[in-house]
Amino acid sequence: MRSEREMYDLILDYAWNDPKVRGVILNGSRANPAGSLDRFRDFDIVFLVTDVQPYKQGDISPSFGEMLVMQRTDENELFDEHFPHLAVYLMQFADGNRIDLTIARKEDFHGFCFDDRLSVVLLDKDGFLPALPSPDESTHGITCPNARVFQECRNEFWWTALYVSKGIWRGQLLYAQQHLENCSRKMLRLMLSWQIGAEQGFPVYPGKAGDRLQRYLPPETWEHYLSTYSDCRKESLFTALGAACRLFTEATSKAAEAFGYTYEDTWDKSVPEFIWETQKRIASLPDDPSWDGEMSRQIKIYKGRKEHES
Numbered sequence: 001m002r003s004e005r006e007m008y009d010l011i012l013d014y015a016w017n018d019p020k021v022r023g024v025i026l027n028g029s030r031a032n033p034a035g036s037l038d039r040f041r042d043f044d045i046v047f048l049v050t051d052v053q054p055y056k057q058g059d060i061s062p063s064f065g066e067m068l069v070m071q072r073t074d075e076n077e078l079f080d081e082h083f084p085h086l087a088v089y090l091m092q093f094a095d096g097n098r099i100d101l102t103i104a105r106k107e108d109f110h111g112f113c114f115d116d117r118l119s120v121v122l123l124d125k126d127g128f129l130p131a132l133p134s135p136d137e138s139t140h141g142i143t144c145p146n147a148r149v150f151q152e153c154r155n156e157f158w159w160t161a162l163y164v165s166k167g168i169w170r171g172q173l174l175y176a177q178q179h180l181e182n183c184s185r186k187m188l189r190l191m192l193s194w195q196i197g198a199e200q201g202f203p204v205y206p207g208k209a210g211d212r213l214q215r216y217l218p219p220e221t222w223e224h225y226l227s228t229y230s231d232c233r234k235e236s237l238f239t240a241l242g243a244a245c246r247l248f249t250e251a252t253s254k255a256a257e258a259f260g261y262t263y264e265d266t267w268d269k270s271v272p273e274f275i276w277e278t279q280k281r282i283a284s285l286p287d288d289p290s291w292d293g294e295m296s297r298q299i300k301i302y303k304g305r306k307e308h309e310s
Contacts, residue, residue: 001039001095002065008122011045011099014063015123022106023048024123031118031135043099045122048106048129055087055103066094115139141203142193147261150194157187157248158267164241165275173232180230180241188228188248189213195251198258221247238279245272 002010015021028044029035049055061070071090074083087103104112106128113119113132117139121129145153160183167176189210196216197204206213214222224247230240249268256262 002093002097004037007043007097007099010064011043012123014060015047020049020051020054021047021123022050022125023109023121023129025109025112025129026120026122027112027116027118028100029118031120032137033135034137039096040098043097045099045101046112047101047103048109048112049103050106052085052087052103052105061089061091064091064093064099065097068092068094137205138203141205142190142197144197144202144259145194147259150256150259150261151263153187153190153194154252154263154265154267157184157191158271160184160187161241161245161271161275164237165279168234168237168241169278171234173234173237176237176241177230177232180228180237180244184241184244185228188225188244188251191248191251191255192217192225195255195258198255241275242272245275 012024015024025046025048026044027046029041030037030043035041047055056074061067069092072088073079073081073090074086074088075081085105085108089099089101089103091099091101093099102112109129113121113130117133118135118137119132120135121132160179163179164176164184167173167179189206192210192213193204193206196213200216204216210225213225217225224243228240228244228247230236245268249272252268
């Protein structure tokens with residue numbers, strides 16, 4: 001596997017020898033002084049050029065090594081991507097290195113310099129690039145929410161938790177799994193990050209997919225968080241959903257108290273109760289399409305009982 005030094009030499013040699021390339025910027029994890037580098041960290045590189053079209057029409061990837069697989073995401077029908085002023089080469093090499101190379105117009109440098117504080121100028125042939133502050137993670141951190149954002153997170157979690165429950169009830173387990181992972185979990189991670197910030201200070205850096213949360217959370221809370229992951233079975237998904245609801249409620253309570261936020265709704269109690277009331281009948285219901293209306297019937301019964309209790 002080529003060394004980091006060899007890869008930087010390769011990238012900069014290409015840039016020096018191509019007269020259209022006027023500047024080179026490094027973004028991402030390799031620009032992070034607080035990051036722990038490993039052999040699979042991408043080289044996130046931006047070439048600022050006088051003319052993008054030659055790189056869109058040609059293929060410069062052979063200049064960088066033996067390719068394992070490559071994507072061109074500036075023109076893509078599958079994901080309907082069309083970026084006329086960019087050429088993007090995502091290159092995974094056979095030796096394990098990877099370069100994510102964005103080629104942009106020289107005059108569009110501003111976004112690549114300032115939208116991400118993890119930015120370092122590697123080459124500036126014409127002196128046109130600004131002096132950048134020392135790179136840090138500040139543009140990737142979670143900050144303290146205002147009361148409205150806090151409440152919107154709560155609303156999204158409890159709203160999407162019902163999609164998970166509905167999918168389990170119907171036996172649509174892939175549907176339930178998708179909503180647990182792509183919707184409810186995002187809000188759970190965000191609320192946990194806010195709780196951490198309230199207790200330990202902001203900003204908080206939960207990392208990709210929350211892989212840094214373990215650094216902040218007590219071991220028992222981390223284990224609780226891991227229990228919200230599930231295989232794709234009814235019982236496992238229901239257990240994971242219940243664990244997520246409990247953990248979200250705990251984090252909400254701690255964060256709200258620290259921020260001084262109040263709310264009048266009872267979602268933390270009423271939604272889990274509703275989920276339990278509907279899910280506990282799964283074992284007794286036949287696997288028959290004629291039971292499709294049972295969910296609606298049980299909802300009406302449940303609502304009527306709650307209104308009577310109140």
